[in-house]
Amino acid sequence: MVYHSELHNWVKLNDPFFSMFSEKCRDRMIWLLRTLPTTTPTKEGTPFSVLEFFLSMEEATFWSVMDRCPDCTSYILFAAYNQRLQRKARQLANMANQENDAGIDLLFQLS
Numbered sequence: 001m002v003y004h005s006e007l008h009n010w011v012k013l014n015d016p017f018f019s020m021f022s023e024k025c026r027d028r029m030i031w032l033l034r035t036l037p038t039t040t041p042t043k044e045g046t047p048f049s050v051l052e053f054f055l056s057m058e059e060a061t062f063w064s065v066m067d068r069c070p071d072c073t074s075y076i077l078f079a080a081y082n083q084r085l086q087r088k089a090r091q092l093a094n095m096a097n098q099e100n101d102a103g104i105d106l107l108f109q110l111s
Contacts, residue, residue: 025072
C-alpha cells in the first residue's frame with residue numbers, strides 16, 4: 001500500500017493523469033514517480049502536472065523511463081508523446097505552407 005507521506009510533495013493524487021488508470025496501475029505509477037527527482041518541477045514558475053513532467057523530459061531520458069514503466073502507464077505516456085510529436089509536425093507543416101504562400105505572393109508583387 002502506498003502512503004501519502006511516501007510521495008513527493010509535488011505529486012497530487014487528484015492529478016487528472018491518475019484518473020486514466022485502474023487502481024492497480026496507479027500504485028505502480030506512484031512507485032515509478034518515487035524513483036524520479038523529489039524537487040517540484042516547474043516551467044516559468046508554474047508547477048508541472050505529472051503528464052507535463054514526463055513530456056518535458058529529454059528524449060533519451062523519456063525512453064529510459066518508458067523502458068522501466070509498467071505497461072498500463074507506458075501506453076498512456078506513449079500516446080501523449082505521439083500526440084505531441086504529431087502536433088509539432090502539423091505546426092511545422094503549417095509554417096512551411098505559410099512561407100510557401102508568402103513566397104508566391106512575392107512573385108506576383110514583383111511582376
